[in-house]
Amino acid sequence: MLFRCCYLALVGGGSTPAWDGNSVVVWEDQIHQTVCKITVAKPVLGVRLKRARIVVVTENELLVYTLQRSPTLLLCYSTAPNPRALAELCSTSSLLCFPSLDKGQVSLVYIGEDTVQHQMRMIPAHDGTIRALSLNMQGTMLATASEKGTLIRVFDITSCLLLYELRRGTNAEYGHFECDRN
Numbered sequence: 001m002l003f004r005c006c007y008l009a010l011v012g013g014g015s016t017p018a019w020d021g022n023s024v025v026v027w028e029d030q031i032h033q034t035v036c037k038i039t040v041a042k043p044v045l046g047v048r049l050k051r052a053r054i055v056v057v058t059e060n061e062l063l064v065y066t067l068q069r070s071p072t073l074l075l076c077y078s079t080a081p082n083p084r085a086l087a088e089l090c091s092t093s094s095l096l097c098f099p100s101l102d103k104g105q106v107s108l109v110y111i112g113e114d115t116v117q118h119q120m121r122m123i124p125a126h127d128g129t130i131r132a133l134s135l136n137m138q139g140t141m142l143a144t145a146s147e148k149g150t151l152i153r154v155f156d157i158t159s160c161l162l163l164y165e166l167r168r169g170t171n172a173e174y175g176h177f178e179c180d181r182n
Contacts, residue, residue, distance in 0.1 A: 006030045007067075009047040009054065024056055026067070036071050046085025048096075053111055055096060057085040062098050064111050075111060077120075086130060090139035095157065097142055099130045106133060106144060108157065123160045125153055 006029035012019040019025060021043045026035040038056060046057035054071060056063040059082060064075040079099050087098040094112040099105070104126040109119075125133075126146035133144045141163065142155045154164040 007035065007049060009049055011044045011047060024054065026054065036067070036069055038065055038071050045083065046087060048087055048089040050089050050094065050111075053089070053094075055087060055089055055111075057082065057087050057098075059083060062087055062096070064096070075109075077107065077109070079107075080129070084131070086133055088133055088135045088142075090135050092137065093139040095135065095139045097133055097135060099133075103127075103129055104146065106130060106142065106155075108142075108160070121160055123155050125155065126151070 008027045008029060010025045010027055012021045012023055022040055024038045024044055024047050027033075028035045038054065040056055040058060040063060042058040042061070044056055044058060048055040048057070049067070052067050054065045054067050056065065060079055062077045062079060063073060065071040065073055077098065078101055080101055080103060082099055087096065089096050094110045096109050096111050098107055100107040100122055102122070104124065106123045106125050108121045108123065123142065125144040128146040128148055131145050131147045131149060133142060135142055140157050142157055143152055144155070145152050150168055152166040152168065153162055154166070155161065156163050
């Protein structure tokens with residue numbers, strides 16, 4: 001659901017899907033009708049919504065569309081294999097974070113209202129594959145974990161510098177985490 005409006009992003013699936021797994025349908029629940037539909041070449045693994053943007057996550061791509069009746073593809077980013085649909089879209093800014101093509105790195109890019117593509121920055125977060133990532137509410141810090149699952153690293157978004165490194169033992173942990181500290 002998108003903020004206080006009643007937009008829902010739906011992806012086909014299940015035993016009797018209403019549409020295929022390569023499509024995203026944005027549904028307006030107050031008026032009970034489809035706002036828009038996007039069909040992509042590969043199965044959709046995840047969707048992120050922002051006031052004027054839809055981010056569609058596939059195994060190896062992030063596709064950024066306008067959120068309007070006839071969506072327009074604005075940006076396309078290649079990623080390393082991303083079966084968990086890792087992507088974070090900040091709720092207070094236009095910051096988009098996702099696993100980079102290079103193992104262990106996170107890409108940061110602003111996808112604002114203007115269609116100008118901003119400079120992408122990289123954070124070398126881990127030696128191994130990224131397993132989880134989360135932005136704090138203000139979009140100033142990014143927390144990451146690797147496949148090994150024993151370290152959580154927190155980075156400053158502005159400088160891309162490591163702020164904290166939290167070690168949680170020797171057993172891998174793959175639970176969900178959120179970075180919500182001010």
